[in-house]
Amino acid sequence: MSTRTMRAIRIHEHGGPEVLRYDEVPIPRPGPGEVLVRVHAAGVNPPDWYLRNGLTRMPGKAESTVTLPVIPGTDVSGVIEAIAADVDDLAVGDEVFGLLRFPGFDGSTYAEYVAAPASDLARKPAGVDHVHAAGAPMAGLTAWQFLIELGHDHPSPFQESRHRSTVIDADTTVLVNGAAGGVGHFALQLAKWRGARVIAVASGAHESFLNKLGADRFIDYTKSRPEELVHDIDLVLDTVGGPDSKRFLRTLKRGGAQFPVLPGDFDREQTAKLGVTVSSAQVRSNAAQLAELGRLLDAGTVHVAIDSTFALADARAAHERAARGHIQGKIVLTVA
Structure with a gap:
């Protein structure tokens, strides 16, 4: 019996976008608890290019589980073509979307x-x-x-204690740094959904986009330093990270919190003196939360902005686009 094949992007060696190869490989078979999804689109995310560049061990994991060649990708939307015998809450023909096997590098989307x-x-x-x-x-x-809700009890690899979200309501002011990017534009909209006043920080090219998403104030970081313009903030969500992330501590009121999505450089004595909290988390696959987000998407309460789309065969160009930065929303691969 012949093996059915498909097209997929694989990484055979680590390097730049040029190492993404468009291969012909066997179609996978769903194991216990799995379904086979005919992919219509796959999201492009930072872990994809971290893997391509040579990162093979997830933060918090003792060892690498990556074996080359590997198919990158974690985000998927498509249609179920087959299901394992023990799956009873989904059916062939269902349109589904999800974050697969994360944290990990074996989503293969x-x-x-x-x-x-x-x-x-x-x-x-x-x-x-x-x-x-x-x-x-x-x-x-x-x-x-x-x-909104962490939704799991797994320890974070970035801190000793479990991440705790803070109350977001009409009395809350939230600053989102990197507000035009994938996480940032969702954070802006979710904070607005909860009734907060939102200050969006990004480059000037994104001002109109972020105002349309509901930002109450926009700061162009190429012209002004946010920490010199705003104070008494309840919550800072920093999607950029890096050693400069700690400058946003000066914008917080006592009792406020800063959530760095990427690891930053923070001094415990400084945060204690300021009377603020720094807390981080590691995102995990969660179908129930995704279903809740899906209802907001369906109602038009939250929108997904698409920076650009590329055919699956053009994954190299998608990663080159990501490397240029200043992304507005999400980059997505389409599968014919």
């Missing part, structure tokens, strides 16, 4: 088909197409788990 854990999938909102649905899982769940 840059392909025409993927074997996906049923527990990582939610039904795709009927009013949202596959491209926009594929842009939602990792970025949307990151914003959700930082701001």
Whole structure:
């Protein structure tokens, strides 16, 4: 019996975008608890290019689970073509989207088909197409788990204590740094959904975009330093990170909190003196939370912005686009 094959992007050696190869490989078979998804679109996320560049061990993991060649990708939207015998809450023909096997590098969504854990999938909102649905899982769940509900008890590799979200309501002012990016534009909208006043920080090219998403104030970081303009903030969500992240501590009121999405350089004595909290988390696959986000997407309360789309065969160009930065929303691969 001949083996059915598909097209997929694989990494055979680590390096730049040029190492992404468009290969012909066997179609995977769903194992226990899994379904086979015919991929319509796959989101492009930072872990994809971290893997391509040579990062093979997730923070918090004792060792690497990556064996080359590997199919990158974690975000998917598509249609179920087959299900394992023990899956009873999904059916062939269902349109689904999800963040697969994260944290980890074995999502394998840059392909025409993927074997996906049923527990990582939610039904795709009927009013949202596959491209926009594929842009939602990792970025949307990151914003959700930082701001709304963590939703799991797994320890964070970035801190000793469990991440605790803070109350966000009409009395809250939230500053989002990197507000135009994948996580940032979701965070802005979720904070607005909860009634908060939101200050968006990004480059000037994104001002109109962020104002349309509901930002109450926009700061162009190329012209002004946010920490010199705003004070008494309740919450800072910093999607940029790095050694300069600690400058936002000066914008917080006593009792306020800063949530760095990427690891930053913070001094415990300084945060204690300021009377503020710094807390981080590691996003994890969560179908229930994704279903809640899906309802907001279907209602038009939250929107997925698409920076650009590329055919699966053009994954190299998608990663080159990501490397240029200043992304507005999400980059998505489409599968014919």
